[in-house]
Amino acid sequence: xxxxxxxxxxxxxxxxxxxxxxxxxxxxxxxxxxxxxxxxxxxxxxxxxxxxxxxxxxxxxxxxxxxxxxxxxxxxxxxxxxxxxxxxxxxxxxxxxxxxxxxxxxxxxxxxxxxxxxxxxxxxxxxxxxxxxxxxxxxxxxxxxxxxxxxxxxxxxxxxxxxxxxxxxxxxxxxxxxxxxxxxxxxxxxxxxxxxxxxxxxxxxxxxxxxxxxxxxxxxxxxxxxxxxxxxxxxxxxxxxxxxxxxxxxxxxxxxxxxxxxxxxxxxxxxxxxxxxxxxxxxxxxxxxxxxxxxxxxxxxxxxxxxxxxxxxxxxxxxxxxxxxxxxxxxx
Amino acid sequence: xxxxxxxxxxxxxxxxxxxxxxxxxxxxxxxxxxxxxxxxxxxxxxxxxxxxxxxxxxxxxxxxxxxxxxxxxxxxxxxxxxxxxxxxxxxxxxxxxxxxxxxxxxxxxxxxxxxxxxxxxxxxxxxxxxxxxxxxxxxxxxxxxxxxxxxxxxxxxxxxxxxxxxxxxxxxxxxxxxxxxxxxxxxxxxxxxxxxxxxxxxxxxxxxxxxxxxxxxxxxxxxxxxxxxxxxxxxxxxxxxxxxxxxxxxxxxxxxxxxxxx
Amino acid sequence: xxxxxxxxxxxxxxxxxxxxxxxxxxxxxxxxxxxxxxxxxxxxxxxxxxxxxxxxxxxxxxxxxxxxxxxxxxxxxxxxxxxxxxxxxxxxxxxxxxxxxxxxxxxxxxxxxxxxxxxxxxxxxxxxxxxxxxxxxxxxxxxxxxxxxxxxxxxxxxxxxxxxxxxxxxxxxxxxxxxxxxxxxxxxxxxxxxxxxxxxxxxxxxxxxxxxxxxxxxxxxxxxxxxxxxxxxxxxxxxxxxxxxxxxxxxxxxxxxxxxxxxxxxx
Numbered sequence: 001x002x003x004x005x006x007x008x009x010x011x012x013x014x015x016x017x018x019x020x021x022x023x024x025x026x027x028x029x030x031x032x033x034x035x036x037x038x039x040x041x042x043x044x045x046x047x048x049x050x051x052x053x054x055x056x057x058x059x060x061x062x063x064x065x066x067x068x069x070x071x072x073x074x075x076x077x078x079x080x081x082x083x084x085x086x087x088x089x090x091x092x093x094x095x096x097x098x099x100x101x102x103x104x105x106x107x108x109x110x111x112x113x114x115x116x117x118x119x120x121x122x123x124x125x126x127x128x129x130x131x132x133x134x135x136x137x138x139x140x141x142x143x144x145x146x147x148x149x150x151x152x153x154x155x156x157x158x159x160x161x162x163x164x165x166x167x168x169x170x171x172x173x174x175x176x177x178x179x180x181x182x183x184x185x186x187x188x189x190x191x192x193x194x195x196x197x198x199x200x201x202x203x204x205x206x207x208x209x210x211x212x213x214x215x216x217x218x219x220x221x222x223x224x225x226x227x228x229x230x231x232x233x234x235x236x237x238x239x240x241x242x243x244x245x246x247x248x249x250x251x252x253x254x255x256x257x258x259x260x261x262x263x264x265x266x267x268x269x270x271x272x273x274x275x276x277x278x279x280x281x282x283x284x285x286x287x288x289x290x291x292x293x294x295x296x297x298x299x300x301x302x303x304x305x306x307x308x309x310x311x312x313x314x315x316x317x318x319x320x321x322x323x324x325x326x327x328x329x330x331x332x
Numbered sequence: 333x334x335x336x337x338x339x340x341x342x343x344x345x346x347x348x349x350x351x352x353x354x355x356x357x358x359x360x361x362x363x364x365x366x367x368x369x370x371x372x373x374x375x376x377x378x379x380x381x382x383x384x385x386x387x388x389x390x391x392x393x394x395x396x397x398x399x400x401x402x403x404x405x406x407x408x409x410x411x412x413x414x415x416x417x418x419x420x421x422x423x424x425x426x427x428x429x430x431x432x433x434x435x436x437x438x439x440x441x442x443x444x445x446x447x448x449x450x451x452x453x454x455x456x457x458x459x460x461x462x463x464x465x466x467x468x469x470x471x472x473x474x475x476x477x478x479x480x481x482x483x484x485x486x487x488x489x490x491x492x493x494x495x496x497x498x499x500x501x502x503x504x505x506x507x508x509x510x511x512x513x514x515x516x517x518x519x520x521x522x523x524x525x526x527x528x529x530x531x532x533x534x535x536x537x538x539x540x541x542x543x544x545x546x547x548x549x550x551x552x553x554x555x556x557x558x559x560x561x562x563x564x565x566x567x568x569x570x571x572x573x574x575x576x577x578x579x580x581x582x583x584x585x586x587x588x589x590x591x592x593x594x
Numbered sequence: 595x596x597x598x599x600x601x602x603x604x605x606x607x608x609x610x611x612x613x614x615x616x617x618x619x620x621x622x623x624x625x626x627x628x629x630x631x632x633x634x635x636x637x638x639x640x641x642x643x644x645x646x647x648x649x650x651x652x653x654x655x656x657x658x659x660x661x662x663x664x665x666x667x668x669x670x671x672x673x674x675x676x677x678x679x680x681x682x683x684x685x686x687x688x689x690x691x692x693x694x695x696x697x698x699x700x701x702x703x704x705x706x707x708x709x710x711x712x713x714x715x716x717x718x719x720x721x722x723x724x725x726x727x728x729x730x731x732x733x734x735x736x737x738x739x740x741x742x743x744x745x746x747x748x749x750x751x752x753x754x755x756x757x758x759x760x761x762x763x764x765x766x767x768x769x770x771x772x773x774x775x776x777x778x779x780x781x782x783x784x785x786x787x788x789x790x791x792x793x794x795x796x797x798x799x800x801x802x803x804x805x806x807x808x809x810x811x812x813x814x815x816x817x818x819x820x821x822x823x824x825x826x827x828x829x830x831x832x833x834x835x836x837x838x839x840x841x842x843x844x845x846x847x848x849x850x851x852x853x854x855x856x857x858x859x860x861x
Contacts, residue, residue, distance in 0.1 A: 069431070073434070074589075098437045102431070102435045104428070106428075118352075122342070122349065128338065359765060360767060360768060363768065367771075374779070378789050381793050381794055385646055385793065386645060511614065511618040514618065521626075522625070524629070525629075525632075525633055528636075530632045534632075
């Protein structure tokens with residue numbers, strides 16, 4: 001299959017100057033700056049095929065955004081090879097930039113004091129979009145994102161959700177083959193999030209655009225990405241389909257019991273963590289490896305009418321990833 | 333050629349946008365316009381009244397001294413008109429919106445330098461051009477001197493451009509734009525009068541190191557036929573070197589740009 | 595009294611917190627002085643020259659005087675009031691058991707103190723490198739008149755600033771523009787902080803002397819230089835006083851109207 005994105009042993013270090021507080025501190029920083037190297041990406045490799053939608057997840061500061069920025073040509077890689085559509089992103093060749101787009105949840109390209117349509121017109125000139133294509137593209141995006149009525153309103157009068165949808169229009173007018181989405185739903189209410197997600201899903205299928213998405217929103221990842229890349233502390237610790245993620249990172253299994261008569265719940269604590277009791281239903285959490293033993297113990301020693309063993313919720317697993325606990329697990 | 337047309341088109345759209353923003357704030361627009369015009373009137377009448385008393389300034393006649401002042405205004409106002417967007421660069425870098433400019437298939441420097449022409453100056457430029465023409469004629473220059481004047485004005489604008497580029501590049505590295513640009517303006521303001529009035533070493537600094545003299549004093553002198561061929565050649569060289577250095581500095585700054593982390 | 599002392603302190607500290615802004619502002623002041631100084635230095639390059647009634651020593655003293663008088667009179671924080679109104683922060687202030695005018699006047703004084711400190715340093719520095727001839731006033735009466743006129747000038751400027759800052763009550767977006775027009779252009783030129791008013795034709799001078807502007811910078815320096823004394827001095831002080839009182843009344847009137855308009859619009 002055709003690879004749209006290739007990343008091989010990518011390393012990115014930032015050099016930051018440590019600032020000492022105070023006026024004298026400012027002077028000493030000026031004279032003898034203390035440099036510190038922050039290693040944002042420590043040797044990561046992956047590839048993405050054309051038309052794939054990949055979710056990047058990981059805790060804050062893991063390197064998700066840095067990766068997107070390297071791929072869109074904003075940051076110069078310290079080492080390693082990156083290739084997108086056969087281009088070296090850092091050269092930022094116009095031919096390359098015309099085929100990609102970057103959307104960041106907290107950054108604007110729309111002209112604040114003007115209606116969004118003016119920015120669209122400007123982008124038409126910048127991306128040299130033929131008039132006919134522009135019109136079709138605009139019509140399609142406007143309908144999909146339901147923004148017909150917002151086009152002629154000053155951007156600063158719009159809500160964040162409305163603005164984000166218009167940002168997406170501005171970013172997609174030139175029909176990019178590759179779309180980098182950095183936290184596209186950040187700060188939006190549930191309805192607005194839903195709209196954006198549905199749109200991304202449709203757009204990916206309709207245009208078979210390759211989409212890389214980072215998000216802190218579990219629903220974004222679960223709804224959109226079949227394949228996820230978990231990145232933590234500058235390293236990729238998981239790359240695969242979402243279902244495998246659970247098998248890999250879930251540390252516990254859930255045992256659900258139906259009791260036939262009331263018992264002292266303290267006895268149950270010896271077998272696993274009691275998550276909830278609503279007689280006769282009891283939910284227990286037990287370590288993955290001990291699930292089978294725990295189940296047979298339960299059946300033998302307690303008045304159990306029914307028993308099931310289930311996987312952890314996907315939300316719980318992803319929460320573990322976001323908290324940065326996944327790294328410990330992956331080392332085991 | 334096609335590329336130039338494309339950039340002109342983009343410039344036109346961006347300028348139209350910034351005009352319509354400005355025009356939507358009618359009262360502010362009027363206030364700033366009044367302010368600019370008043371400042372000009374105050375300054376020129378001040379100069380006029382001094383010259384009434386002194387007749388000459390540093391060996392220049394009244395008309396010559398006024399012509400220096402007008403030339404300064406011409407270069408200053410044109411630079412303001414073209415490069416107004418530079419004044420809005422800091423928020424772009426601080427918020428990280430600059431990222432979204434960098435990923436566009438259009439030169440980022442062009443966008444942040446020339447993306448917001450100042451409509452106010454569009455109103456003030458024609459009268460200044462007329463005044464330059466009118467006072468310039470009183471000095472009865474030869475055709476050659478007039479051509480030199482025009483060329484040196486362009487050279488002056490080139491130096492002004494280099495200054496602005498350097499300010500933007502510095503802005504990327506230090507996140508500081510507002511003060512450096514104000515200092516730039518204060519230094520160029522010293523060019524309201526011919527730099528001959530300043531004592532050494534200030535005069536030397538203003539001629540060679542921070543070439544305000546070459547930006548505004550020299551073109552006016554050329555019209556008066558007071559410039560040596562050597563002076564002309566070296567100022568063109570300086571203009572070109574300034575631009576090259578500032579562009580280098582800009583690309584260097586871009587490699588240092590670590591976009592604000594989300 | 596004690597609370598204003600702490601306002602003074604905190605305001606002083608605040609300027610230090612934004613020290614880059616402050617230093618840049620001082621640098622710009624110095625540049626402007628250099629421009630004016632060399633202009634006059636050139637005009638009076640012939641040491642025997644007397645022009646507009648000034649000799650070399652007096653005009654250069656005027657230029658150096660601008661530095662000190664400007665830091666005393668034109669350094670103020672009350673321009674920030676416009677922003678306070680624009681953002682609506684003013685409501686928090688009005689709820690405090692403290693006079694809003696006195697609060698800002700205290701901040702002005704604190705700003706003046708800091709600026710004077712720097713101005714004196716710059717004065718010494720420029721004096722050493724430029725070595726201008728300097729006119730030292732020794733007449734006690736002239737010095738007394740100088741300080742009195744400065745005090746009145748400070749008060750006049752305070753009122754002018756507050757009046758300008760009231761504009762956002764009615765037109766929030768005009769705050770910055772009106773300060774640009776009134777303080778950076780009109781007051782800058784008409785107060786004499788770029789050139790002495792008396793180089794202008796007599797008719798213009800006469801009109802200007804009825805306005806409050808020359809009493810901010812030009813008049814105090816003239817008193818110091820001994821170019822204004824006796825009955826003219828008394829007349830000038832009277833006009834100053836008249837403006838100080840009138841502007842105070844007008845300012846109060848505008849302010850109260852503005853506050854009402856502001857509350858009525860429910861911002």
